[in-house]
Amino acid sequence: MKYYRSMVLISNDPQSMVQGAQEIFDCIKAEVKKHNLEDEISIAMASDISRMDISPVVIVYPEAVVYGPVKVEDVPFLVEEHLYKGRIATRLQAPKKALSGPIAWLSTREGSLPAEQRIVLERAGIIDPESIDDYIIHEGYRALGKVLSEMKPADVIATIKESGLRGRGGAGFPTGTKWGFVAGAKGDKKYVVCNADESEPGTFKDRLILEGDPHSIIEALIIASYAVGADEGYIYVRGEYELAQSRLKAAIQQAKEYGILGKNIFGSNHSFELHVHAGAGAYICGEETALLESIEGKRGEPRPRPPYPTTEGLWGKPTLINNVETLANIPAIIRHGAKWFRSFGTPSSPGTKVYTILGNVNKTGLVEVPMGITLREVISIYAKGMKNGISFKLAQTGGSSGSIIPASLQDTPMDYDSYSKAGVSLGSGALLICNEEICVVDLAKVLMKFFKFESCGKCNPCRIGNIRALQTLDRISEGLGTEADIETLQMISKNLYEMSNCGLGQTSGAPLRDIINHFRAEVDAHIKLKVCPAGICAMSGQSNLYNN
Amino acid sequence: MASRTEITIRVTDAVKDALETYEKKEEELIPILSKVNRDLGFLPQEALELISDGLKVPKSRVKSVASFYHMLSTKPLGRHVIRFCENAPCHVAGGGEIWSALKEATNLQAGETSPDGKWSLITTSCLGLCAVGPVMVVDGDVYGNLTVDKIPEILGRYE
Numbered sequence: 001m002k003y004y005r006s007m008v009l010i011s012n013d014p015q016s017m018v019q020g021a022q023e024i025f026d027c028i029k030a031e032v033k034k035h036n037l038e039d040e041i042s043i044a045m046a047s048d049i050s051r052m053d054i055s056p057v058v059i060v061y062p063e064a065v066v067y068g069p070v071k072v073e074d075v076p077f078l079v080e081e082h083l084y085k086g087r088i089a090t091r092l093q094a095p096k097k098a099l100s101g102p103i104a105w106l107s108t109r110e111g112s113l114p115a116e117q118r119i120v121l122e123r124a125g126i127i128d129p130e131s132i133d134d135y136i137i138h139e140g141y142r143a144l145g146k147v148l149s150e151m152k153p154a155d156v157i158a159t160i161k162e163s164g165l166r167g168r169g170g171a172g173f174p175t176g177t178k179w180g181f182v183a184g185a186k187g188d189k190k191y192v193v194c195n196a197d198e199s200e201p202g203t204f205k206d207r208l209i210l211e212g213d214p215h216s217i218i219e220a221l222i223i224a225s226y227a228v229g230a231d232e233g234y235i236y237v238r239g240e241y242e243l244a245q246s247r248l249k250a251a252i253q254q255a256k257e258y259g260i261l262g263k264n265i266f267g268s269n270h271s272f273e274l275h276v277h278a279g280a281g282a283y284i285c286g287e288e289t290a291l292l293e294s295i296e297g298k299r300g301e302p303r304p305r306p307p308y309p310t311t312e313g314l315w316g317k318p319t320l321i322n323n324v325e326t327l328a329n330i331p332a333i334i335r336h337g338a339k340w341f342r343s344f345g346t347p348s349s350p351g352t353k354v355y356t357i358l359g360n361v362n363k364t365g366l367v368e369v370p371m372g373i374t375l376r377e378v379i380s381i382y383a384k385g386m387k388n389g390i391s392f393k394l395a396q397t398g399g400s401s402g403s404i405i406p407a408s409l410q411d412t413p414m415d416y417d418s419y420s421k422a423g424v425s426l427g428s429g430a431l432l433i434c435n436e437e438i439c440v441v442d443l444a445k446v447l448m449k450f451f452k453f454e455s456c457g458k459c460n461p462c463r464i465g466n467i468r469a470l471q472t473l474d475r476i477s478e479g480l481g482t483e484a485d486i487e488t489l490q491m492i493s494k495n496l497y498e499m500s501n502c503g504l505g506q507t508s509g510a511p512l513r514d515i516i517n518h519f520r521a522e523v524d525a526h527i528k529l530k531v532c533p534a535g536i537c538a539m540s541g542q543s544n545l546y547n548n
Numbered sequence: 549m550a551s552r553t554e555i556t557i558r559v560t561d562a563v564k565d566a567l568e569t570y571e572k573k574e575e576e577l578i579p580i581l582s583k584v585n586r587d588l589g590f591l592p593q594e595a596l597e598l599i600s601d602g603l604k605v606p607k608s609r610v611k612s613v614a615s616f617y618h619m620l621s622t623k624p625l626g627r628h629v630i631r632f633c634e635n636a637p638c639h640v641a642g643g644g645e646i647w648s649a650l651k652e653a654t655n656l657q658a659g660e661t662s663p664d665g666k667w668s669l670i671t672t673s674c675l676g677l678c679a680v681g682p683v684m685v686v687d688g689d690v691y692g693n694l695t696v697d698k699i700p701e702i703l704g705r706y707e
Contacts, residue, residue: 014677018692201635201674239582239619240675280582281619283673297577298609299616358637358678365679396636430678432637446639454673456616 005040006083007061007128008032011068012045016056021045023072024056031079041083044128046212053363054094059125068094117344118368119352120328124212129247132254135215141260143334147223148268151334156227157183160330162338164350169195169286169323170402170428171503172349172416178320181310182228185318190230192221192320193295193313194327196237196244197279197286201450202396202430205354206324208366210237210244213328214251218274220327222265223334225272228320232273236291239279248276283454287502288321290456301458302502325354325429345371349415353426359395359433360387372418375410379433390435394518396443402427404440404514423517425510439534440519441526444511445473451508462505465496469512471543479539481527490516556594562587563598574605581614590621618672626661626668628706630654631685635674638681642695646682647671649696653703666706 010016010025025045032041054068058078065088067078074092081089127134135141147156161176182190194217198206210217221233237245252274255261263271282300284290289303292314313319329351333341342350349371358364361383369382375395379386386392395405403424412422419426434443448470457463469492472485493509500506515523525531532539566583570576580599585591591614600607614620632650634643656662656669677683680692691702 014680014683014690014692017690018680198676199674202637202678203674204676204678207676238676239617278579278582280578280617281672282617294578295575297573297575297605297613299613356678358681359640430637432640434640438640443636443640446634446636450635450673453671 004042006042008041008043008083009046009059009061009125009128010044011055011057013055019056019069020072021056024058024070024075027072027075028058028079031076032083035079035084037083042128042131044130046125046127046129057094061126063088066094067092117352117370119332119341119344120209120216120325120354121212121366121368122332123216124208127213129212129214130250132215132251132258135213139335140215140331141219143331144219144222144260145266146334147226148266148270153183153227153229156223156334159338160227160333163329163333163341164338164348165326165329165333165341166349166416167323168325168329168353168429170200170425172420172426175322175326178310178322179224179227181308182230182318182320185311187318189232190228190318190320191314192224192228192230192233193288193291193322194221194233194235194324195286195288195291195321196235196241196324197291198238198241198324198428199283199286200402200428200430202356202358202432203428204356205366205429207241207244209324209328209354210241211247214244214247215255216328216331217248217324218251218255218261220322220330221274222261222270222272223330224320224322224327226270228318230320231271232275234275234277234295234314236277236279236285236295238285239281245276245278252276282456283450284456284502284504287504290502291321292319299456301456302504304501346413346415346418348417353414353429355429355431357383357431357433359431360390360435360437361385361433362387371415372413374413375405375431378414378431379410383433386433386435390437392433393436393438394434394440396432396434396447397425397427397430402430403510404443404518406518408518424514425507437534437536439477439532439536440515440522441473441477441532442534442536444515445470445477447511448473448508451504455504455508459499459501459505461495461499462501462508465492465500465505466508468492469509473512475543476523476526477532477537477539478543479526479530479537479541480543483527485527486516486523555592559588559592559594560598563595563602567599567602572603574603577603577605577610577613578617581610581617581620585620590624592624593622596622624661626665628666628687629668629670631670631672631675633673633675633677633681633683634671637674637678638683641681643682645696646684646694646699649699650684653699 010021012021028043056070057068058070059066060082078089078092081087123138127138157176157179160179165175166172167175196206225233235248261274277295279285285294285300287302288309290300294300309319309321311318345351352368353371354368356366363384367382392407397403405424409422412418448466451466452470455462455466472488475481476485489512493512496509497506522533525533562584566580570579584595596610600610614622654667654669658671661668682694683692
């Protein structure tokens with residue numbers, strides 16, 4: 001393999017792209033070429049290394065010097081100073097103060113508190129995601145080597161069970177137990193599937209894992225296939241995630257060339273073939289049985305359960321389905337052991353969680369922290385407080401099928417059990433932080449509009465219930481609400497939960513339940529006083545949605 | 549205006565190309581439809597029939613899949629397609645105002661295409677770009693941190 005003297009990473013998160021990261025990348029390439037340094041310096045785009053206030057960011061390794069915000073005009077100077085003459089271009093360095101912030105890998109390097117704890121994103125932003133060599137140098141495929149040479153499938157499952165890892169897609173089901181089900185299922189053909197159809201509004205953690213460290217998912221899937229006895233697998237990637245798709249395909253090709261995918265991996269008896277399947281735009285395909293239908297080339301309509309995919313999944317064969325973030329934990333658990341993993345997080349929810357912090361806060365972005373941190377800590381430490389000092393009203397977790405968390409629960413530890421006891425859910429990791437200026441009726445309307453749009457239409461409670469809920473909320477927001485509407489919303493929420501076929505329908509009524517339980521006075525003000533306390537709803541006396 | 553035969557040739561070529569790119573198996577239906585949709589801008593009835601013949605999958609099945617996924621369109625769209633995210637994170641970041649401005653600037657409602665065929669205005673679910681909300685995508689170009697003032701300038705870039 002080839003060695004380089006330095007590596008340059010350029011941030012390509014959306015913000016950086018908007019600010020010209022591509023031009024900067026091209027310009028660095030051209031300048032490096034001008035100095036005849038192409039053989040000594042590798043240049044790559046990597047997600048998840050930037051921060052809003054210093055993007056676009058250019059990082060030069062091995063010194064780990066952070067430059068930002070960088071403009072195209074700065075590039076010739078930067079390349080000449082740092083890469084040609086070997087001096088740090090101090091003028092362009094990101095301000096020290098910006099570096100002490102927590103949202104980015106920077107905090108752990110700087111040793112400033114509070115540091116993040118990175119397990120699933122440990123390599124994102126440090127390696128060139130398009131280089132298998134870079135992955136291997138950073139401990140990549142070591143877990144796979146250990147599994148294939150030293151462990152029996154049952155040992156692998158036992159380790160994952162001991163680690164206490166729970167599914168990060170939202171439901172929090174124990175991962176080891178699921179692996180055990182598939183391993184124990186009868187059948188000579190089995191599949192493993194990675195659910196990368198990340199579509200929960202506000203969630204983009206999986207995209208950053210796939211774009212920043214695609215080989216970690218491939219490694220985890222091979223380990224999983226060995227543990228459950230599968231010889232074929234699929235990564236179902238959301239249609240909109242084109243960069244993630246191309247990186248995964250390139251990574252699979254590299255792994256094949258290295259003999260890491262294919263027949264008799266590392267000379268063992270284990271063989272595994274892996275495909276990337278792109279979706280075509282359907283939120284429902286994140287539901288695991290809909291996802292299977294979609295891989296088979298059908299409409300993404302959820303199947304009735306049972307039978308569960310663990311016994312009858314893809315083409316009727318036992319199938320293991322795990323979320324991207326869940327899988328990204330696997331290699332680290334194998335390398336360091338279950339006990340190490342349990343040293344993070346809480347006893348019932350060990351490990352870390354990746355959150356996307358959004359909304360009315362001073363710092364938005366992505367953070368990986370141990371399970372069990374509270375919302376208050378997230379807001380004050382990682383999000384640097386509420387924007388303009390306006391007080392915190394609620395947070396919406398885990399995309400639209402998460403819960404609305406009122407301020408009264410902001411000291412509840414964020415782990416699966418504590419949240420479930422409080423009657424809310426952690427969801428997929430989005431934290432949409434809202435201040436006093438948002439209106440709960442308006443927010444619920446937006447959420448129900450989403451479900452109306454994304455309901456697959458297969459079962460009635462979801463197809464009709466979400467429309468009725470939206471119409472009712474619309475009338476309330478236009479000052480046409482009646483007291484009976486509260487009961488209507490409660491009934492719709494209950495019916496959706498009890499009678500829908502799949503997880504989408506069952507949880508889609510949660511916002512209705514949550515606004516009535518936690519913000520009853522505000523809803524009542526709309527209905528009884530015909531006033532929107534936040535001044536958001538139109539209260540026009542006319543409803544456009546009433547008749548359609 | 550392209551003649552009927554020219555259109556047929558374009559459709560036939562696009563389908564042939566897609567069927568050669570992927571294996572002729574039912575499980576490849578979605579990638580094939582996506583490719584043809586990308587090449588032609590939408591999925592005309594003729595294309596669906598050719599794909600049905602090529603894959604030996606019933607026409608009803610092909611149509612039902614083509615009409616299910618949001619990234620596939622069975623209707624022709626405008627030369628430029630504006631996809632606006634209307635989910636909660638963009639909404640909280642001020643998406644409502646942007647949406648009104650977009651409707652006004654294009655004189656369209658959600659799902660409509662302008663009579664001169666220039667614009668289609670579509671709402672979309674979360675694109676995972678929430679950190680720079682409100683967000684819209686015009687053709688393949690992403691625009692984030694939108695404000696009402698930026699809309700005319702951005703739309704002005706498209707012919």
